[in-house]
Amino acid sequence: MTQLLYILAFVVMAIGLWGILSRRHLIRMIIGFSILDTGIHILLVAIGYRKGGTAPILDEALSKGEALMNAVDPVPSALVLTAIVIGLAVTALMLSFAVRMVQNNPTMNADEHKELKW
Amino acid sequence: MIYIVAVLGIVIAVSAVFALYTGKILSAIIASGAVSLVASLIYILAGAPDVAMTEASIGSALTTVVFLIAWRRISRIVATSTEKEDKNA
């Protein structure tokens, strides 16, 4: 399970990175980022995972004593939570910049947004 | 459970690739939302319901909405500018 999650994380990250690097459409580049982010989230969850782990929420099913033995690591969960929100913020900002870029130069092709160079 | 995760993983990978290569941007956006949504299912299985909930609501739903809104505006800008060009030509 852990290995599976790790491999999945790497595959998703690679797909995302590939999207950023190779797809010329602005929206697809941003989608690439979103996929890359998801990959990183999966990675963090994989790091927090333990064999047969349950959610670190204490209730009837999980007493304080059992938590240490069975619950997954709450730290990576907390980190992912933060990362997801930050991911949204960056994606949204990227999109709004993309809208303004297209407004200046109405094309979706990243290759053609090269007014600044050298 | 490992098999479920494996299947979900394949779904994620396939929709991610689909999102990058499908012809229609609209489908691409939906597919990228699906990547997050399926990922959140995996999180539930991996004992992280908090993360799952966040990923579903923010990573999947809200991000997709933002993408859609932005895409709508962008496509209109591009459309009107091509119309103008046509008129000029």
Add this chain to the structure above:
Amino acid sequence: MLKRILLIVSMVLLALILLPLLEGLGEQTHVSSLAEYYLSSGADDLNSPNLVTSVVVTYRGLDTLGEVTVLFAAAAGIMLAFKGLKMDEKEREKTQGPSELLASGASLLFPILFIFGIYIFTHGHLSPGGGFQGGVVIASAALLLLLSGVIPGVSHLMTSLLEALAGASYVAIGLLGLYLAAGFLDPRFLPRGEWSGIFSAGAIPVIYSLVGIKVGSELSAVLNAMISKGGEK
């Protein structure tokens, strides 16, 4: 084509560099030393059943405060970016004219979603979910109204006021922790309350609620800006 090949080669090289990270990772049975502390003493420290929430709101509260700031800054940036954007006539026309069915459905769904959002952030310390998730639900309720055309726009004054007050109160609670309890963002200046009660875990539910309000109003404002801004200014 050459570029594509270079790209593939460099991606392969990158993968080769990072591959050792995957080596020798067996099935994990233990958690980290840091997690051990949280799992064993977290509940006693803060009296909150959801340990993820304890970590998010208290132990790593500074992260969460930062997270709120990130969202805030992004919202401000997006609103600034869209402020200068013109919406032409055609676009404006298309956004007009809600369908009757959609409008009534939205009006019906809105209170349910709204209350659900509030539920999520007030129960963040007891069950999965919290301020961010609750805030998003509230924002999607607002989005529904916007898209269906029930309301022409979200009041900027209201959202910014709510957002500012919630944010400032968050900081104020952090400072209360500093002066009344042991440190900045320490929630234990409020009573521990009963285990699993809604008024328990010190200030954690308060903080999460404030986060919820802030995120909800902020996201509503952003969505509002993205959908309807432009043209007026």
Add this chain to the structure above:
Amino acid sequence: MVTPIVIIAAALAMAFLLPVLEKAGKGLIKTLSLLVLAGFFAASLSWVAQILQTGAIISQTAGFKAPVSINLSVSMMEATGLAVIYLVALLSGAFQIFVKKAVWQGKELSLYFALILGLSGLVMTRDLFNLFVFMEITSISLYGLLVSGRDERRFEGGFKYMIAGGLSSAFYLIGVAFLYRETGQLNLDIIVAQSGQANLYLPLLLLTIGILIELKPFPANGWALDVYESADPGTGAVISAMNTTALILVFMKLMPLLQAFGSGIVYAALIIAGLTFFLANLAGIRQTSGRRMLGYSSLAQTGLILFVLLSPSAGLSEERGLSIIASMLRLDTIEVIALALLINHALAKSALFWLTEFLKKDALHKSSEEGDYRGNRGWLIPAGMAVLALTALPPFPGFWAKWAVITSFGAAGNIGGIAVILIGSLLEVYYLFRWFIRTQAHGEDGGDVIAPQVPEDFAPEAAPAPAGLTIKPAWQIFAPALSIIILTSLGLAWAFLSLSGGQELLLLPLAALALYALFDLIALPFAVKNILAMAGLGGYAYLIYGELNNMTLIFGAVFIAGSLVQLFLLFNKRDKRSGLLPFLVMMILSLGNLLVFKSSLGFFFSWEMMTVSSFFLVIRGRQASRASLRYIMFSLAGAFMIMYALADGFRGPLTGLVFAIGLLIKMGAIGFHIWLPGAYAEAEDEVSTFLSSVLSKAGLFILFITAGIYGQTFFPGAGNAFLASIDINAILGWIGVITALAGAMMALFQEDIKYTLAYSSMGQIGYMILAFSIQSHLGWVTALYLAVTHLLFKGLLFMAIAGVIMRTGTRLMYQMGGLIKKMPISFISVLLAIIALSGVPPLTGFGGKWLLYSSLMEKGWYLHAGLAMFSSGVAFLYLFRLIHTIFLGQPKTGMFENIKEAPIWGLIPQAIFMMVIMGFSMFPSLLIKPLQAAVEMVYPAAAEGVAWQGSTVLSSLGYWNGSAVMYVTMGVFLIPLAWLMIVNGRIQKVKQFNIVFAAERPYKPETTHYAYNFFSHYQKALGFLVEVRAERFWTMIRKSTDALGGLVRRIYSGNAQTYAFHIIIFVILFHLLAGGTF
């Protein structure tokens, strides 16, 4: 007591509340913001005080101790770094609020506070994930601030920034994730304490890459340039100054971790930093956009700071000021150096960014189109000082830091490091000074712009009167001005600490600069200022007199007394001439300080002060932009070579050679001379005389004293058989004689009289080098003799010519003529000077030549002697032309009818010099005896057989009695003169240009003047000798550097995806450099 966490809370509260408070009133939020920003700065200063007493300030959060919760820690490095950030934040905030009123409202201010919060958190936090959060806050609020610009391209730039930022945070996050997996901790200190654990190479690699990308390393930095170019200047300042400072502090914080686990990563970062510094400067020279150029400079400076931080040997310096500051603040020396470089860069670069806000166009300024910023001192002075600070010239902190770094490298034998820093810096000097010079160039100044598009036959139209730049109201430049003032005070404080060990005297030039600038400011009449300058020089001479010995006394006389006399000339001027006296006095005092320094730092400091002050004298000329750029480039190239030699302590085999070349550049020896004619000729007429007659001796003096110190063999190539086998003196001799010949030849073919004199100076310096290289008693006496007499006759010539140019309004010789009747006294002084110069009896020049040939014969250098004699002949030709075309012949019809003699104040110093020349001519022993005494310490006279009989010099080749020669020659001249006077009355007078009877009207009337192209026949015969090979060589160097720069910058294709690809390449490159494999 404000703890670090309170700052975070306050910044947050401000960010959240400002958009709402705005509704209550815009004035309110602006005042509040400034108050809070000032409070931050004050808090950071109070931390410095507190840390000195109690050690690092640690804030725990959430009521738990780290690592359970996140903690913030502020130690001395962080506190001082934050003080820099908060200072710039305050100034930048004030600038934006007051100058960009219309743009900066509640939202922008609120983003600004979010940014400051992010930067504070970055510096303070000890938690690696928390660091990520603050990194994101910083980036996102910066993206938001980018929106508030004017340039439409800012979104494109911002988008690229986001791509890079997104990738960097992805790498960072993956690194943190695996670090957590391996160590189970996120707290930096805990992880470092667990050293010797599992292999953390890859996580640390990713972590480092994440931080480094934000620091804009080569090649992953194209995005940053686009951001700098398109962003608002204010935002550019924020990124360059505040963001970079914070990120470097973060990097310093991570360094223990990197050092504990992987030296490979440190090494890779070192190489990357060096590459970034060098290549960014190389590409910077091709920029036409000022802001993009500043961006390249920012990348370079960041690279430099990292390079210094990571170099293992960079903190070895024992420089006095550095050690004092380090012990005062309880920092390591390397930390002080880094801090100094950070402050220097942050304040100077932000000032420049703010100043570009006022430029009409963001381009390399072309004055006819964009206005002449010379008239606007409020803009010019801060800009000039910022450029000086960035190029690490004294007295700014960068100078001291760079000196410490270079000497540390020298002590550790890190020659490569020195080379990287100095060559890179020289490139930066080039483009920064070029930009600065162009912004202040006169409308009529063609200058040296990189604008090859202009076709050959391009004729600039009559430029419209430059509208000039208006900063209204003037207080708008308060932010750059304030930051420069602070930077200067810090530099002065360091200067004081460094030199307080008995070398306080060396600070006097700065004091003089300040004092005379003050006089300019309160608009004292120029005559009063000039009297004060003379009094000041007198006082200074009195001060240093006690410290002078034989050799230094002679040069003291040249530098101080020579200048003092020439100051009389300035009384001519009635207008204000602000800026002239401050730099002139500063230059003379710096020259004087070369006589009394006590340490190599003291020497180098004075040397650079001399360079800086003389540069500002050259640039004052109306068409001096090209000349001043060349001047500063060659001067600093020479200075850097000297610096290298000093740092190396003359131990390495190459050092002596490099040092000698450094001095030769400064002296304008052949090959390096191309800066010289322009600098001497294009400076203002009254200034040229100081440069040519006084300043030109500085290099010679240093040559003497170093040769005196290091022995007669003159810098042996110790330890290297090949270098030791080179006879440097022989080379020097040839350089000298060729310089003499080339100088004379080139002087021959000039139409512009000042160029003639300038080339003539070059030739004379050549004689001095030749005489020096003889390395004997007589040779050295000759060199000194030539130096002193050159001061006299070249001063005389330049002063007389200044009067002529003033009266005729032209520098072209063929436009003059027949001035002998109008300006008889000037004629006499020119006549006297050229007799002295050409070496015919009876005047001092004869003595110089006599000594030179004697010593050359004695040495056996017959060929040299022949060539020297030939050059003297050539010199005679141009001197003849000088007197012939200017004073003899007939005055041009209608042009010079009403010309009067030069003003009295021009004649007084000439009279003094004439009297001295006559005195020395009659009684050579007055001069030669002190010179012999000066040479005595190295070459005793007894061994050589120069003896005295009364005032007659005896050498192995004959004797010279000055008085006798004088009487005989005067007799020989007086008799024909009397005869001429008698017959003169009968000569029929013919008008000039009596050519109207010819069939055609000449196309260019001046070509018919007999003085035009006077020596064309010689030019046909000898012109090939003076073909401008050196000019061509240096142009080729410049062009190939340009081309290289163009090549480097080609990788920044402007495509966001290419930039992302660069980041991947960067990761792979970094991994390879760190010794990783696949």
